[in-house]
Amino acid sequence: MTNVSTLPVQKTTKSRLSSIDFANLDFGKYISDHMVLGEYANGKWSSPSIVPYSDLPMSPAMLSIHYGQSVFEGMKAFKMADGRINIFRPKRHHARLNKSLNRMCMPEIPEDMFLESLETLITIDHQWVPSGEGASLYIRPVVFASEARLGVKVSDLYKFVIMTTPVGPYFSKPYKLKVEDHYVRTAEGGTGFAKCAGNYGGAFYPTQVARHEGFDQVLWTDHKEHKYIDEVGMMNVMFVLDGKLITPKLNTAILDGITRDSILTLARDMDFTVEERTISLDELEEGFKNGSLTEAFGAGTAAIVATIASMNIHGKNYSVNPPSPESFQLKVKQQLLDIRTGVAEDKFGWNHIVAIK
Numbered sequence: 435m436t437n438v439s440t441l442p443v444q445k446t447t448k449s450r451l452s453s454i455d456f457a458n459l460d461f462g463k464y465i466s467d468h469m470v471l472g473e474y475a476n477g478k479w480s481s482p483s484i485v486p487y488s489d490l491p492m493s494p495a496m497l498s499i500h501y502g503q504s505v506f507e508g509m510k511a512f513k514m515a516d517g518r519i520n521i522f523r524p525k526r527h528h529a530r531l532n533k534s535l536n537r538m539c540m541p542e543i544p545e546d547m548f549l550e551s552l553e554t555l556i557t558i559d560h561q562w563v564p565s566g567e568g569a570s571l572y573i574r575p576v577v578f579a580s581e582a583r584l585g586v587k588v589s590d591l592y593k594f595v596i597m598t599t600p601v602g603p604y605f606s607k608p609y610k611l612k613v614e615d616h617y618v619r620t621a622e623g624g625t626g627f628a629k630c631a632g633n634y635g636g637a638f639y640p641t642q643v644a645r646h647e648g649f650d651q652v653l654w655t656d657h658k659e660h661k662y663i664d665e666v667g668m669m670n671v672m673f674v675l676d677g678k679l680i681t682p683k684l685n686t687a688i689l690d691g692i693t694r695d696s697i698l699t700l701a702r703d704m705d706f707t708v709e710e711r712t713i714s715l716d717e718l719e720e721g722f723k724n725g726s727l728t729e730a731f732g733a734g735t736a737a738i739v740a741t742i743a744s745m746n747i748h749g750k751n752y753s754v755n756p757p758s759p760e761s762f763q764l765k766v767k768q769q770l771l772d773i774r775t776g777v778a779e780d781k782f783g784w785n786h787i788v789a790i791k
């Protein structure tokens with residue numbers, strides 16, 4: 435925790451908190467009372483302020499909606515067992531935001547501006563952080579080009595917003611995956627490692643096609659040969675094969691997930707063998723056939739761990755047994771939840787605890 439904030443704060447006159455049904459939190463349904471609003475002009479960010487969450491005026495010629503300069507982050511704050519509030523790994527999210535901004539020719543956000551505005555927002559809206567196992571306040575920072583101009587150009591004006599939404603524990607039935615061997619989410623050299631809006635826009639159609647075919651999600655493969663695994667939906671993907679945890683090695687087509695990094699770090703700490711490397715479909719198919727592939731799951735902030743039940747590889751369906759309570763994925767998920775709520779030791783310095791007066 436840093437110093438007392440000096441940001442300008444304009445508080446809402448009518449909080450919506452009492453109208454929120456905390457027992458039924460559909461993801462992203464309610465946006466908390468306040469937001470951070472920062473502006474970039476004349477080559478610099480001015481000091482952001484905290485304002486009531488509201489619409490922003492915009493021109494239909496705003497560059498971001500035409501040419502796609504828009505990047506975001508997704509992270510979480512938790513109510514700890516002792517009642518304090520913990521933002522999970524915000525510095526790492528900030529570093530990734532700047533990487534995304536760079537790739538999209540957008541101005542970086544200084545770390546102190548990011549952290550101070552984030553902490554102030556969470557402090558003001560601390561009552562929006564739900565309690566209960568697996569519940570959290572989802573935090574969405576977004577930066578977008580706001581200059582109004584029809585010519586193709588790099589924008590000279592940007593806005594930085596942080597908004598939050600309370601979310602319950604993530605429940606989803608285990609995924610039935612389609613291995614995508616036609617469409618791509620991105621390609622090496624493209625924007626796959628950046629959390630930019632366009633990556634999502636381009637992924638909707640192939641995902642919708644897969645849904646119509648009866649699958650829940652797409653397993654993305656490399657753009658050249660569709661032989662090697664990249665990611666699952668909008669999550670990183672991991673397997674337990676021959677008793678080892680394997681995941682695709684990062685490249686410019688893969689997003690450097692913070693859940694991925696946390697899980698790999700915990701696995702190494704649990705003396706689990708970890709391999710970050712190229713993973714081929716042939717190898718997975720072999721693992722399904724001989725029984726050495728024992729777990730498959732997605733890793734991301736929203737779900738932490740999303741169990742994969744089956745994979746359709748070139749029209750053939752392979753399934754994985756449901757994870758037992760002793761499985762790596764369920765153990766590591768619990769470990770991560772326990773670190774965030776302060777039940778387990780925060781060995782790696784991931785927790786960023788906010789002081790509430």
Ligand SMILES: *Cc1c(COP(=O)(O)O)cnc(C)c1O
Nearest residue numbers: 668669670689691692693734735
């Ligand atoms: C956000 C995202 C992830 C997961 O990253 P986390 O930091 O773990 O939430 C994985 N893949 C893609 C494409 C993403 O956009």
